[in-house]
Amino acid sequence: MTDSKSQPRVIIFTTPTCTYCNMAKKYFRDKGVKFKDVDVSRDAAAARDMVRRSGQQGVPVIDIGGKIIVGFDRSRIDKYLGL
DSSP: OOOSSOOOOEEEEEOTTOHHHHHHHHHHHHHTOOOEEEETTTOHHHHHHHHHHHSOOSSOEEEETTEEEESOOHHHHHHHHTO
């Protein structure tokens, strides 16, 4: 793979009504960050996975290369992505 800026895998656990989830997804799009959006309101197994990873029921939960961020914490997102 010749991708000069290889990016860690990004998964964001969201619900459709979550303002901070939408802000985080827009932020990733604006920065050109690829991410997997998991809607925990539709997927009970994904919701359990999110709680197992984070210990939290609230969204967003963002997994960047295995590092967990609860909420839309722009400075930690930038740090984990190397932005």
